[in-house]
Structure formats: structure tokens, C-alpha cells
Amino acid sequence: MNYFDDVMKRANVMELRAFLLDGAELGKTDSRSYEERLNSAYALLCRHVPFSKDYSEADGDVIEALAIFQDVYTELGLRAGAKIALELLRSGAKE
Secondary structure, three states: OOHHHHHHHHOOHHHHHHHHHHOOOOOOOOOOOHHHHHHHHHHHHHOOOOOOOOHHHHHHHHHHHHHHHHHHHHHHHHHHHHHHHHHHHHHHHHO
């Protein structure tokens, strides 16, 4: 296997997102779909509607839900950007 194949094997949207947002390597990947991950975040928030008296528990769940939203939408943005870049390269090659 050549160097490029090795690099492409390591290319992972979750890893790139972790590096860009956290400046660190991803500890583990989440095998759930984006929809499943977002639904789990919404479920965390819905546990406290209407407001719970235990604000410390609510704070932890809100922070966890926001982290999930951040992860999913950053990964989707990276995918969209890559797709647009590919389209631009393809259209430029035709000219």
C-alpha cells in the first residue's frame, strides 16, 4: 500500500471534527447515525421540560446535548464542504 492509500485509510470526518473543535484526537467514534445522535440529544433536553428543580442535572444534560449538536453539525458541514469542493473541481476540469 502506498502513502496516499495510508492517508486515505486514516481520513475520518469524526477525527477531523475532533481535531478542529477540540484540538485533540478522537477518543472513540460514535457508530450511530446523525439522526440517532441528534435524537439522543433532543431526548436529553426533553427530560427537563418543563424545568426541573435539579438544575445541576439539567446543566449536565444541556451541555452534553449541545456537544452532540456541535459534533453532528460540524461533521455535516465538513461533508458538505467536501462535496462542494468536488463539484468545483469537476466543473473546473470541464472548462
